[in-house]
Amino acid sequence: MRIKSLELRAKVVVEGLWKGMHRSPYHGFSVEFSEYRAYVQGDDPRYIDWKVLARSDRTYIKKFEDETNLRCQLVIDHSKSMGYGSLGFTKADYAATLAATLASFLMKQGDAAGLTTFADGIEDHLPARNRPGHLRRLITELERPAKAAGTSLAVSISQLADLLRKRGMICLISDLLAPVEHLEKQLALLGAMGHDLVLFHVMDRAEIDFTFDKSAHFRDLESGTERFIDPQIAREAYLKRLQAHRDTIQTACDRHNVEYHFCPTDRPLEEVLFDFLSARQRKKAGKSSAIAA
């Protein structure tokens, strides 16, 4: 988060991940030429360009762009509660970096990424694309400051369902600090529409542990209401309620096959991304094995 530019931040995370993984997790078949590369032992001889070999007596591998078959819609919570942060950056910053990283990663491997921001309703919507300049547009959108509004998950997801007609992946990045009674219903709706749902639950460390020690007037960022709280007294109840809230979400996700990632803001993004990708691979493997069975 020390890097100011969101684009650069995302790039650093993705590059690091790329190097760490050594291997692209996806190898789709190629239809569109990308570049030539000298053949090294172990490369699949299917990809050797014979015409070049005939002309120049050199073995070259012809690389192709992977075919785009994934449409990922990044859905970012832009409510005021996302403006909270105790580590020098806010949850909104973290969410934006996460979204930019995901978009960058997906677009680098040829998938289309779109962006939707919401608070008490859908604010902005960029359909999933994979065109030159789309990432920049997406990042510009992500850098826009959050609007002053509360969170209404139910309304937002309902509106989103209307917007996303084509099936694809939906990455919902939110702190989910809103009543979740209707969340399960909305998740079920999106699942029924054939979308692949991933939920990134972003929370600040101070929210998770409630690490306050002095009595003070606590002001709700979304509603503006103030309440005098003695943390010593209130902590226990707070943690209990938060855990219940998380459990509710977790249960709803499990029930509707939603991939749930809990993301405290002090957790490195590489880790989150790695977890995400691992989970994707596991899911893919699971699907393959299920089909095989």
Added chain:
Amino acid sequence: MNWLFPLYLAGAAAIIAPILLHLRRRPPQDRVEFSSLLFLDAQTPVPVSKRRLENWLLLLLRCLALILLALMFARPFLRSESAASTSPDRATLILIDGSASMRREDLWKRAAAEANRAARDSKITDRVAVAVFDRKLMPLWSFEEDRTTAASRVAEIATRLGSASPSWSGTLLDRALIDAIALFDSSTASLKKRILLISDLQEGTHLDALRSIAWPSDLSLQVQRLDVATVDNFSVALAASEEDRSADAPVRIRLSNTRDSQLRDFKLAWQDAPQSDSISAQIPPGASRILSAPPNSTRATSLTLSGDKHDFDNRVFIAPPQPRTVRIHFLGDDATRQQASSPLYYLARALQPTATLAPQLAASPVLPAQSPDILFVSGVTPGAETQPRIRDFLRRGGFLVHVVTSPADAGFIQAITGAASIAITAGKEDEDYRMLAEVKTGHPLLKPFADPKLRDFTKLRFWKHRVIQGMGASGPLETLATFDNGQPAIVSARIDKGTLILLASGWHPGDSQLALSTKFVPLLYGWLAAAGFSHDPAATLFVGDDLPLDAAQSHVVTSPDGATQTLKPGEVFIATQVGLHQVQAGVNRQIIAVNLPPDEGRVLPLEPQKLADYGVKLAAAADTDAAPSAAEQQRLSAVETEQRQHGWWWILVALLAVLLLETALAGRSRHSAAAAQTA
């Protein structure tokens, strides 16, 4: 310890407030922004009070400050000293303003009534003196008279005040107060001294001289200001005249309106002049304007302003033009007056009368019996029988201009100056014309050419000149100007009181272009000025000024009210009235205008406190009652003792020290609290 206002001590009870405030727990003011209160319980109750005091040192200082404040307002003093210093008898000098501004409404009557009341209210053992002042102090009833005839004090003061009246003079309160201090003689040494000033205390009052003295600590001044119904007033005064000095030059007037005045419209007119000789206009409040007086077709001598209620300062007197006569004699034939080639012809035409000077030019080959003021000699050499008279004329202060025309003049010059080596020779005939090369324009005799604009002598040509030789460096003769061949052109000498000017070339066309040049008339009038006939107009005179009289002559002065006073030589006449004064000195009669001092027209009242700014010790308000009761007397003495001891002042110092300490301590504790919070 006694208290002047003990009720204020109750104010010390206010210390309960800081104690309560220290006991009260300040609800935490910290505000924390949190993402959501979704999982937080209802509000925790805010604690209100503490069981024990915190910051007791701060509390102590705050209580102490409140107690000191109450003590200060209660005005403490020590009774023992007060009893010792109190004296029942007073020495009061009643000082009445008698300046021109007291002519407004019934101010003078009220002032006299106040003075009479003060005299009546004083005890028989008190000492009372009365004095009236304007530009100077005039005692009416002295402490010495009061000491010897105290019983008849009231009647005597009333009689003397009845015969007095306000003057036309300005108000020099500073001088009057300084002189009044000296009126308290040794008989009043053991008494409580005070001056009771009864005045309108107008803005134009002079106070500056009060800064030059140290006001006696045992003398207090009680001011009884008399106010009028309205202070709105126009005032008019003469303004400095412009360069135009002719008799018909317009008179310039300075017109002022008081601040916040309701008046706007005024009318300025010459006395008894027709309607056409007046100006009707407006002047805003607080403004001062200089304007030209209306045309004076009737040759009136006073301008009158109308439009306000107070007319004491609404007249300006202007003396009619009275050019001074200058008797000038030309030693030569009067018949040449009409001959364009003769020097007299040009002299007669150059010496024209002006607004201030009336030259009378006479011409004859012999010196007249009555010595002229200025003597011109050109073309002739005074004979041996005339020379002693001319020498005598010069020694008595005469002014002689001699054009050297022949070598025979050397003997005449030698006889007058005593310089035996003087020789005159004719200049070379075949020579080209000469011009002036070096002119001492700084010399008093060539004063008109001191202005660099008038120093161009290059158009002035001398066809013929004589050579004056043998002057010597140490002789009485001094060269004022030389020709371009280095020979002297104008030479002067002081002979006793008189002045001699020698010209090496004449001004008539036969000798030079001087008479036809622009330099001639200024040169002549410069010589007239050097002879004591200044062209400058007389200074404006105000009431209280000395009339400009010739100390060598006796005069008869007729005041505006018709009173006549004969003055011996050397005696002075101080103007006490506004108006035209006639001064007769021998055959000469001069009219001198005396006006009201302009400051007297500034009638807005001053606050008595203004006097305190000049170091005057003002009496306390409680000190004003003339005959207090016993209880009142005791209270008054307490007031005075308290004022002398200044106990409250020390408490104030202590209070400030406590407050400083409290501020420092509070700042420190706040800082440490903030540091702890940051940590």
